[in-house]
Amino acid sequence: MTGPTLGSLRVHGATLHYQVRGQGPLLLLIPGGAGGAASFDGIVDELAAAYTVATYDPRGMSRSTLDDPEAEQRVSEHADDAFRMLELLSPGEPARVFGASSGAIAALHLLTAHPERVARVVAHEPPVVEVLPDAAEHRALVARVRETFRTRGLMPAMAVFAAGLKKDAGPKEDGDAAEQPVAGAEQEVETRLPPQAAGRAEQTMANLPYFVGRIVPGFMSYVPDVQRLEAFSDRLVLACGQDSRGELPYRPAAFLAQRLGTELLHFPGGHTGLTTHPEEFGALLRHAFHATASQGRRPSPSKADSAPVA
Secondary structure, three states: OOOOEEEEEEEOOEEEEEEEEOOOOEEEEEOOOOOOHHHHOOOHHHHHOOOEEEEEOOOOOOOOEEOOOOOOOOHHHHHHHHHHHHHHHOOOOOEEEEEEOHHHHHHHHHHHHOHHHEEEEEEEOOOOHHHOOOHHHHHHHHHHHHHHHHHHOHHHHHHHHHHHHHOOOOOOOOOOOOOOOOOOOHHHHOOOOOHHHHOOHHHHHHHHHHHHHHHHHHHHOOOOOHHHHHHOHHHEEEEEEOOOOOOOOHHHHHHHHHHHOOOEEEEOOOOOHHHHOHHHHHHHHHHHHHOOOOOOOOOOOOOOOOOOOO
């Protein structure tokens, strides 16, 4: 397959670097964590066989520069960036959108703000912790992360973050308590990852201070419009990693799926399954954009996908 077409898009307060592959209806991939557009390298070829696949570095990440590097980051602005990408690449035609982690939060806001531009959204583990009954605990976690980052630096803050998001987790099915990362950041630098992912470690590490200092507080304080999501739930697929059960990033998607009366789609791997299991992840994502029959039904309590969310 030929290489991607590269471009840049000027938006309010930033310049976005994007890349496009394939032919067909537009599929926009919104990255999460600190990985940027490169986090989708393992799945784009699978998807580009059926779609025009576009992805980009979110503002402030990798090659997408901010006019003001100290600007606070808001979900609404990141979602507007995605909207501008749709306007550029698929004017007047509703597009398919996939978002991972913080990118899934932007995708949820995009759906509620511009439903006419979205044919279907697949949101993989959006950490919208404000929908949870114990949201106050997670606000306290974000405050601890910010204070640790300010007083002790990046890696201690990452350790506080990872420990806080795991503290409610039960024993993992595979017994590996260290495998699952938080918001797609630290697993990018694990030597156990495929060589292609390991090669992104330097850029990922360069993005981490911005991720911890700007994205984490801005996105984990976001409160989605659940009524709007309910109104457009026929266009929304909430998804989680099958190895993420019990982890905090799993819980908001499971909670919202139950609230909206939709099924929860399980992808292979954990929070960064698109990196650790790219072939299977890409195939299932492609299928998810073709499927229509299952949307809008409340899953039976006997189904494996109707996992408890508390």
